[in-house]
Amino acid sequence: MRRRRIAFFFAWTAAGAWAGERPAADLIVTHARIWTVDRAQPQAQALAVLGERIVAVGSSADVDAWRGPHTRVVDARGRRVLPGFNDAHVHFIDGGDQLTRVQLTDAATPAEFARRIGERARKTPKGEWITGGDWDEQHWTPAALPTKDLVDPLTPDTPVWVSRHDGHEGLANSVVLKLAGITAATKDPPGGAIVRDAAGNPTGVLRDAAQSLVEAVEPAMPHEQRLRAARDALAHAASLGVTSVQDMAVDYADVAVYSELAEQHALTTRIYAAPLETHWEDQAKIGLRHGFGSSFLRLGAVKGFADGSLGSETAYFFEPYTDDPGSRGLLSSEMQPPEAMRQRLQSADAAGLQLCIHAIGDAAISMTLDSFEQIERTNGKRDRRWRIEHSQHLAAKDFERYARLGVIASMQPYHAIDDGQWAEKRIGADRVSRTYAFRTLLDHGVHLAFGTDWSVAPLGPMQGLYAAVTRATLDGRNPGGWVPAQKITLAEAVEAYTLGSAYAEFQEREKGSLTAGKLADFVVLDTDIFAVAPERIRDAKVVVTVVGGKIVYGKP
Numbered sequence: 001m002r003r004r005r006i007a008f009f010f011a012w013t014a015a016g017a018w019a020g021e022r023p024a025a026d027l028i029v030t031h032a033r034i035w036t037v038d039r040a041q042p043q044a045q046a047l048a049v050l051g052e053r054i055v056a057v058g059s060s061a062d063v064d065a066w067r068g069p070h071t072r073v074v075d076a077r078g079r080r081v082l083p084g085f086n087d088a089h090v091h092f093i094d095g096g097d098q099l100t101r102v103q104l105t106d107a108a109t110p111a112e113f114a115r116r117i118g119e120r121a122r123k124t125p126k127g128e129w130i131t132g133g134d135w136d137e138q139h140w141t142p143a144a145l146p147t148k149d150l151v152d153p154l155t156p157d158t159p160v161w162v163s164r165h166d167g168h169e170g171l172a173n174s175v176v177l178k179l180a181g182i183t184a185a186t187k188d189p190p191g192g193a194i195v196r197d198a199a200g201n202p203t204g205v206l207r208d209a210a211q212s213l214v215e216a217v218e219p220a221m222p223h224e225q226r227l228r229a230a231r232d233a234l235a236h237a238a239s240l241g242v243t244s245v246q247d248m249a250v251d252y253a254d255v256a257v258y259s260e261l262a263e264q265h266a267l268t269t270r271i272y273a274a275p276l277e278t279h280w281e282d283q284a285k286i287g288l289r290h291g292f293g294s295s296f297l298r299l300g301a302v303k304g305f306a307d308g309s310l311g312s313e314t315a316y317f318f319e320p321y322t323d324d325p326g327s328r329g330l331l332s333s334e335m336q337p338p339e340a341m342r343q344r345l346q347s348a349d350a351a352g353l354q355l356c357i358h359a360i361g362d363a364a365i366s367m368t369l370d371s372f373e374q375i376e377r378t379n380g381k382r383d384r385r386w387r388i389e390h391s392q393h394l395a396a397k398d399f400e401r402y403a404r405l406g407v408i409a410s411m412q413p414y415h416a417i418d419d420g421q422w423a424e425k426r427i428g429a430d431r432v433s434r435t436y437a438f439r440t441l442l443d444h445g446v447h448l449a450f451g452t453d454w455s456v457a458p459l460g461p462m463q464g465l466y467a468a469v470t471r472a473t474l475d476g477r478n479p480g481g482w483v484p485a486q487k488i489t490l491a492e493a494v495e496a497y498t499l500g501s502a503y504a505e506f507q508e509r510e511k512g513s514l515t516a517g518k519l520a521d522f523v524v525l526d527t528d529i530f531a532v533a534p535e536r537i538r539d540a541k542v543v544v545t546v547v548g549g550k551i552v553y554g555k556p
Ligand SMILES: [Zn+2]
Pocket: 089, 090, 091, 248, 453, 456
């Protein structure tokens, strides 16, 4: 490899403590194949870390100059090193809790679904709820929604409230329907639906805003359980090389747990937390903006919802669903009416808060862009980095608007290879051509930020990179890629998952590439994903994860 000039980081000289003498590095990683995501120096062999920051990136020989008697030297033996992954959209506590909850995602039949819930009910202390599950009836034949009758006989005393994997529907058993007071006489709330049988009786499935009828009676997660979920989530993230997460729609109790862990120096993943926009005043009244906080825990954004999801047919489109001509989907309860949401967002924006808005259908996305345009006209121009979470199905006219308004497309490539199995029958070929449109977005100069939506999808970044590069659906039916014109390169996908996500949280000067001066967050892989066939990317494993110069996973 060509010798490269190495960049030095002289910030410590300001403290005067070193008086011209260069300190030795705490950690050097050498003989590596480093993909830096720094366009000024895309590849390198070695890097040196002092404290929590990178001080040098370059050839092994050059970086060796930083070696001292106490420097820990990790010989990567030719392994691939990347910046740590930054998941721009997670539900971290939910994900951590899910690691130990009943698992329904791969229940292949309604009978297996019921069996797992029954087994869990036998182990669940009286009065405790069975929640989570993340079921997906699209794997069943026929793909019919589950009903309470499947689980009622197995759960006579146990409250069961299990969610569809996208969070837009839940199944309640009769115990929960009774606690929530839901009967045939209960009216559908705005933005939601109580699914009913032919006789008009609730089947147990509650769609979108109707879920709040149960949430109103569901006991809050106890603090100990929340703390345990956070610790489990942190360990899981470290094992997968996820060194930063952006936690969308956090509860304040989640923030309390993160603060407690930060106090104990127990955070091994950096967290940017976005509470709901309906409570924007809470952050505004104490002057929180994205600049506030530590490198491990920051606030300053709000998360909002414009619509539902494609899977539950609640994503909001201009034209009806191809397989349900009577429906265009649903706007969220927050958008009842849209002007009320716009007013709140405008106030939140005026207070300096970043806006992260969930919008999936083309009409929901367009309405969100309309709101952004109006807010910019009212509040003036500034560097706001508005985000549209998911950005799944764009109208042709809106790519240019993303670029013009500087809106970040915060996307989850794994959803593409999952939805791609059935999306076309739901919305037809024309809309599908602009679905998860990574290539068109990049070609328009739009900033991409990648993540997973964990626990909706698995947290592992390799599956996301694989999905963005191959677009090969999970059912194996599109080996050449589903809508292959929207594939992107591995380098582009890695950038979206590191520097792109850092940009989406205003942290691109602090992290997202392996550059002298930045936080030392990086991973060592067992496979060089740039050298293998794209189909093998998803099998690559992280062997070492370093956050702020500390090894948080693996043994060098
Ligand atoms: Zn989400």
